[in-house]
Amino acid sequence: MLIGVPKEIKVREYRVGMTPGSVREAVRHHGHEVLVETGAGAGIGCDDRDYGAAGAQVVDTADEVFARAEMVVKVKEPQPEEIARLREGQVLFTYLHLAPDPDQTRGLLDSGVTAIAYETVTDDQGRLPLLAPMSEVAGRMASQVGACCLEKEQGGAGVLLGGVPGVAPGRVTVLGGGVVGTNAARIALGLGADVTILDKSPTRLAELDDHFGPRLKTLFATMETVEQAVDRADLVIGAVLVPGASAPKLVTRDMLGRMRPGSVLVDVAIDQGGCFETSRPTTHDNPTYMEQGMVHYCVANMPGAVPRTSTQALNNATLPRVLALADKGWRNALSADPHLLNGLNLHAGRLTCAPVAEAQGLDYVDPIGFDQIRKT
Template sequence: MLIGVPKEIKVHEYRVGLTPAGVRELKAHGHEVIAQVSAGVGIGIADSAYTAAGASLVDTAAEIFARAEMVVKVKEPQAAECAMLREGQVLFTYLHLAPDPEQTKALVASGCVAIAYETVSDGRGGLPLLAPMSEVAGRMSIQAGAHAMEKAQGGNGVLLGGVPGVAPGDVVVIGGGVVGYNAARIAVGMGAKVTILDRSLPRLAWLDTAFDGRLTTLYSTVDALETAVTQADLVIGAVLVPGAAAPKLVTRAMLKEMKPGTVIVDVAIDQGGCFETSRATTHQNPTYVEEGIVHYCVANMPGGVARTSTFALTNATLPFVLALADKGYKRALLDDPNLREGLNVHLGQVTYKAVAEALGCEYQSTKDALKPWWAASDH
């Protein structure tokens, strides 16, 4: 198979879909790789490293999309990239379609086979290709929030860890999953007072044990959430419904009751955000103020630490890239029900139910999408 690796074009996005090590693995499996010139330069990977690994370099993304049988990226394709996709071409990347009807329409119109990192499962309720970036984003959320709390950045001027004789900052984490755990871990390490809310009692019990009582766990109700956020200096939105739009848990009315200068970091912004007042921002202009509250809503947070993020992500994606290349997408999807969960758009049809429900569009099950090949398989 011919695999293409374009340079990312989203604002301040420096990650890359394959590292030279990944290129070597694909070459060892008998595949060819073309990479766009400077695709990895933003994270310190020179073009020469790609050529040494066996990739061929091309000058433009247009050539990547025109030639490659499978395109491996990081962020969702931008409008110009969607326009270059062609029927039957495999796209393997983050998509986050539920809050993005325009991208969904463009992918449907292209006739491509779009497989989303964020909905590939592991059979145990986990999301193995989202988890590495959730770990990064959770940890980043605290350092980004702590910086935004500085008075010069519009915050309330509270030092997150406090000092002897002065109380530390009050951090509230909404959601106890991968993002929430990692955010809490950094916040506790910095000496903040931390409260984490979730609706899973087993998860709250696990968090209580994991942190050995160094944070407060709360069962999440509207009342508990409202009380917690009105006392907070920093609120982390760490809620995820796989593939679907994030629920708007913190309302504008709640914001009006919060302390002026409080910072909110909405890690769920890729899925539309879990604060009613959230709108996506970039690393170039990461914050805005609404209702006196500083909003940090960068939609590609891990891109801020692009080198670490690239290696963490590609460690997780490479086995799936190899499976898709070795077997072809049809056989790979039929053989692996967890990879099959990643299929979001197939030859003009939306094939992920939560996306179809969020956007009010027609849904085709993956079984029906793969029906011509399903009968010939053992499934």
């Protein structure tokens, strides 16, 4: 198969779909061809010579990558100019996060591309193995950036999360006890903060309690406990996820009015529409804004700020699936692996992901056989 790896063009996105090591595996050990756009790996410290040595053909333009590739492997959702280059019969393998993005959904449907989303691929335990590496990065970053945003120069209340002897530490509330929330709590605890994590699963709360012990406070998530935990927090980290669907709005505008001015909200769920009512996507160029006296950090590609770590972690998870799609062809690969099939979001102008269809009020096709249209 001819695999294409374009340079990412989203603002301040430095990750790349395949590392030179991944290219080498695909070319030397599996017999595929890989086209890489010139400069695609610059953000992770890999130049065109590294890709050439790994066996890739380095080409001058994204137009050539998209025009020739049978499968395009990316990191972030395709931007409008990239959607215009996609075609029917071509496979796109990347993060999509379609639920809150009807414009992208319409563009991909019109293109006819077969789009497989990293974030809805599952495993035997029902986990999301291609989302997990970036969730780990984003969760750890959330506490770091939240601590920085609490500084007075950044608009924050001037709170040091770890405190000092004789002064209480900052209070961190983490909404969601999944991969993002667990990693956010780990870093916040390491900084010395007073951390509370909320989740709707008693089993998950018990696991967190066993893992972290009394250093971490756990609460079952209800409207009342969320309100109480947010009210007293210096830093709130939104870490909720409904696979493939829009994130629920857990923190309302009214709740912000009861928080101390200069408190910080970091919305890691912004890719799926955000879990704060006042959230709107930001970029690494302008990552924060003030709303009702609160600092909001809502960067939609947080791991892009640490591209060397993020790209390697992502490739560790995606490479086996890339190779499966290339070795077997996408139809046979999806037929052989129901967990990879769960990643199929669109095919030939038809939507195949029920949560996206529900979020946008669209019809969808059951991906098993593509033979039955279900009305949402």
